[in-house]
Amino acid sequence: MTLVPGAQRPDTTGHYGEFGGRFVPETLFQALIDLEREYKAMADDADFQEELTALLTQYVGRPTPLYFARRLSETAGNGMRLYLKREDLCHTGAHKINNTLGQALLAKRLGKPRVIAETGAGQHGVATATACALLGLECEVFMGVEDIERQKPNVLRMQLLGAKVTPVTSGTSTLKDATNEALRDWMARVDDTHYIIGSVVGPHPFPMIVRDFQSVIGREARAQILEAEGRLPDALIACVGGGSNSLGLFHPFYDDADVKFFGVEAEGEGLHTGKHAVAIGDASSQPGVFHGSRSFVLQTDDGQIVPAHSISAGLDYPGVGPEHSFYARTGRARYMPVTDERALIGVKETCVQEGIIPALETAHALYYAVHELPKQLPPDSVVILCFSGRGDKDVQTYQRCFQK
Amino acid sequence: MNRIERMFQEKRQAGQKALVLFITAGYPSLDFTKALLPKLAEWGCDLVELGVPFSDPIADGPTIQYSSNEALKAGVTVRKILSTIPPVRERSEVPVILFSAVNPLLKYGLEAIADDAKAAGADGFLIPDVPLEEGDEARSICSERELSLVFLTAPTSPVERLRRIAEASTGFIYYIAQRGVTGARTEIAADLADKIGELRGVTDKPVAVGFGVSTPEHARQVAQVADGVIVGSALINKIREAIANGADSDEAILAHLEPYVRSLAEAL
Numbered sequence A: 001m002t003l004v005p006g007a008q009r010p011d012t013t014g015h016y017g018e019f020g021g022r023f024v025p026e027t028l029f030q031a032l033i034d035l036e037r038e039y040k041a042m043a044d045d046a047d048f049q050e051e052l053t054a055l056l057t058q059y060v061g062r063p064t065p066l067y068f069a070r071r072l073s074e075t076a077g078n079g080m081r082l083y084l085k086r087e088d089l090c091h092t093g094a095h096k097i098n099n100t101l102g103q104a105l106l107a108k109r110l111g112k113p114r115v116i117a118e119t120g121a122g123q124h125g126v127a128t129a130t131a132c133a134l135l136g137l138e139c140e141v142f143m144g145v146e147d148i149e150r151q152k153p154n155v156l157r158m159q160l161l162g163a164k165v166t167p168v169t170s171g172t173s174t175l176k177d178a179t180n181e182a183l184r185d186w187m188a189r190v191d192d193t194h195y196i197i198g199s200v201v202g203p204h205p206f207p208m209i210v211r212d213f214q215s216v217i218g219r220e221a222r223a224q225i226l227e228a229e230g231r232l233p234d235a236l237i238a239c240v241g242g243g244s245n246s247l248g249l250f251h252p253f254y255d256d257a258d259v260k261f262f263g264v265e266a267e268g269e270g271l272h273t274g275k276h277a278v279a280i281g282d283a284s285s286q287p288g289v290f291h292g293s294r295s296f297v298l299q300t301d302d303g304q305i306v307p308a309h310s311i312s313a314g315l316d317y318p319g320v321g322p323e324h325s326f327y328a329r330t331g332r333a334r335y336m337p338v339t340d341e342r343a344l345i346g347v348k349e350t351c352v353q354e355g356i357i358p359a360l361e362t363a364h365a366l367y368y369a370v371h372e373l374p375k376q377l378p379p380d381s382v383v384i385l386c387f388s389g390r391g392d393k394d395v396q397t398y399q400r401c402f403q404k
Numbered sequence B: 001m002n003r004i005e006r007m008f009q010e011k012r013q014a015g016q017k018a019l020v021l022f023i024t025a026g027y028p029s030l031d032f033t034k035a036l037l038p039k040l041a042e043w044g045c046d047l048v049e050l051g052v053p054f055s056d057p058i059a060d061g062p063t064i065q066y067s068s069n070e071a072l073k074a075g076v077t078v079r080k081i082l083s084t085i086p087p088v089r090e091r092s093e094v095p096v097i098l099f100s101a102v103n104p105l106l107k108y109g110l111e112a113i114a115d116d117a118k119a120a121g122a123d124g125f126l127i128p129d130v131p132l133e134e135g136d137e138a139r140s141i142c143s144e145r146e147l148s149l150v151f152l153t154a155p156t157s158p159v160e161r162l163r164r165i166a167e168a169s170t171g172f173i174y175y176i177a178q179r180g181v182t183g184a185r186t187e188i189a190a191d192l193a194d195k196i197g198e199l200r201g202v203t204d205k206p207v208a209v210g211f212g213v214s215t216p217e218h219a220r221q222v223a224q225v226a227d228g229v230i231v232g233s234a235l236i237n238k239i240r241e242a243i244a245n246g247a248d249s250d251e252a253i254l255a256h257l258e259p260y261v262r263s264l265a266e267a268l
Helices: A026-043 A046-060 A070-076 A096-109 A123-135 A145-150 A152-160 A175-188 A206-214 A216-229 A244-253 A322-330 A340-354 A360-371 A392-403 B003-014 B030-042 B062-073 B078-082 B085-089 B102-108 B110-120 B136-144 B159-168 B192-202 B216-223 B233-244 B250-267
Strands: A066-068 A081-086 A114-119 A138-144 A164-168 A193-195 A235-239 A260-268 A286-290 A293-297 A333-339 A382-387 B018-024 B047-052 B096-100 B124-126 B148-150 B173-176 B207-210 B228-231
Touching (some): A026 A096, A026 A206, A026 B159, A070 A340, A070 A360, A081 A216, A096 A114, A096 A123, A096 A193, A096 A244, A114 A123, A114 A175, A123 A152, A138 A145, A138 A175, A152 A392, A175 A193, A206 A216, A206 A322, A216 A244, A244 A322, A333 A340, A340 A360, A340 A392, A360 A382, B018 B030, B018 B062, B018 B207, B018 B233, B018 B250, B030 B078, B030 B250, B047 B078, B078 B102, B078 B110, B096 B102, B102 B110, B110 B136, B136 B148, B173 B192, B228 B233, B233 B250
Parallel strands (some): A081 A382, A114 A193, A138 A164, A235 A260, A235 A382, A260 A333, B047 B096, B207 B228
Antiparallel strands (some): A286 A293
C-alpha cells in the first residue's frame, strides 16, 4: 500500500495521481479557477469558519452521535463492535447538508444569486433547497424523470422549500443525465449561477471542496471513537455512489495506516447481469473521463458511458469520485459489491434490530458490515459505519419489496 | 503545413472567409455520412468537422444530443467513422477534423487514434472537453504527426487565457460565440466583435466562430469579424427536417441540404 502522509491531495492542478483534473468546455474553465480561489480564501477566513460551524451546530444538529449498534454487532459475530456514525440525524435526513451549506455560503461569497444542483435520490436536492432557503438564494434542481417517480416525497419537499424541480428526460433519465443537464445550464448562466455538485465528482475543485465539507464526519468520528474505545477503529465502511459520505469519513483517517477502508458499491442485479453500478470493484473496471474528471467509469469498448443500475437512486451512477479511484489504485481502500437483494436484507435487519430505518444507499454498507466484514477482520474488531441517511424517502420501495 | 493551415492561408490571401460545417458522423447512417462528405466540399464547404457521437455530451444542446444518440443506436464506432474519410480523399482535399469528447479517443488510445486518423486522411482534432490545462499529451501526439489540435476560446476566457490558448492551438482557433450549449439561436451575441478583437490583439492565427450560427444572415455577420464561420446544429436540423418530410433515400436528403449549404457558402 502506498501511503503518502501529509502529501497534498489533489496536486495544484487538481489531480489525484492519474485521476481527477478539469475536463470541461472552455466556457466553464474560468469559473472553476474563480471557485478554487474563493474557496481557498474562505477556508482561511476565520469568520467564515465560525459562520459554518455555528450553522452545523445549531441548524444541522452536529455533532451527530456515534452510536454503538449492540444487536447488529451480535448478528455480525466474531466479537465485532459496530458503531454507526448517525448522519441520518442531520437536518434533512442525510449527510448531504454538510456540503450544501458550505457551498451555499461560497455562492454568496462569489456573488452568485442563483444556485443549481443535480439530484438522484433527492437527498442532495433537498439539502440544496434547504441551504438556499436559509441563505436566500434562488434554487433550481435537475432530476431525472425516472428518479422523480421513485423518490416522490423528496420532490415535494424540494418544492415546499421553494426550489424549482426541473425534470430531465435525456439519456436514461437518472442521476448522470441530471448532472449533464446541470452542467449545460451552468454553461449558459455561469455569470450569475453557482453549481452545487452533490458528491466528490466533477471537475476540480469540486471533488476537493465536497470532500473537505464532508470531512466533518470523519473528524467527529475520530474524536468520538477515541472517547468510546480509547483507540482508533480497525476499519471504516460506507456506501459509495459518487462517494461523498465515504470520503468524508475516510479522509481524516488517511494517515492512520492501520485503519482499513471499505467502500461498498451497488451491485444491482449482479455483476454477471451487467445491470449494476460497480465502477471500481469489477475486474473489467477502466478509467475514463466523465463529468469533468478522470476516474473509473462504466463504459463500452468504444468509450461510451454505460448506464448504471441500482435499486438505490443515490448509488445509480456510472462514475465515482477521482479520489476513490486513487484510493483503489494505491490500495488505500478496498471496494466491495452488494446486490439490491442483499441491501434489502440490510434494511430489514437494521429496522427490526436497531429501530432505525436506513436509506437504501446506507443499507448496502450495513449488509456488508454485518455479513462479510467479520470474516475479513480479526476477532473483536472495532468498525465505524457511516450511516449516511434515513429511509423515509424509501418507504414506498420498501413496502413494494417486502410485500412480495 | 497541413491541409487546414493551407486552406486558411489561401482564404486569407484571397480575402475570403471559410465555411466550416459540423456533422454528426453516422447520423442518420454511416453510408449517408460517406455520401455527404464529398458533397459538402462540392457545395462550398471549406472544412468539415466530423463529430464523433458521445453518450453524455455536456457541451451539446438538444439537436446534437439527438443526432449523437441516433448514430450510437445505429451502431457507429470510432473505427467506422474513420472509414468514411479515405473515400473523400480520392476526390477532394477538403480538410477534415475529428470533433470528439475525449473519452472515446482515450479508450481507442490517443497515439493509436492519431496514427489511424492520419492514415485515413484526417487533418486534426478538436476535443471540446480538453482545455489547455489537460492538453499536454494530445498536443505532443498531434504535433509529432503534423495534425492540428484546435483549442476553444469562450466569452468567459480572460485575455491572458486567450493568449495562452491561441499560442497552443494549431490550424485555427475556435471561438465559442455563446454562453451555453451548441444549438441554433435567433441572434448573434452582441459582444462577438469585441471578444474577437481581444483575440486578434494576441494572435495572428485564423479564428473560426461557432455556436448559434444558423442562417446565411448570421454567417454574413460573423464573417465580418472572423476567418471562418462554423455551422453545426442548423445543418443537423436540416437533415432531420428532410427525414421528417419523407426523404426516404440518401439522395433525397442530399437534395434537401444542397440549397442550404450553397446559401451559406454564398453568404461569405
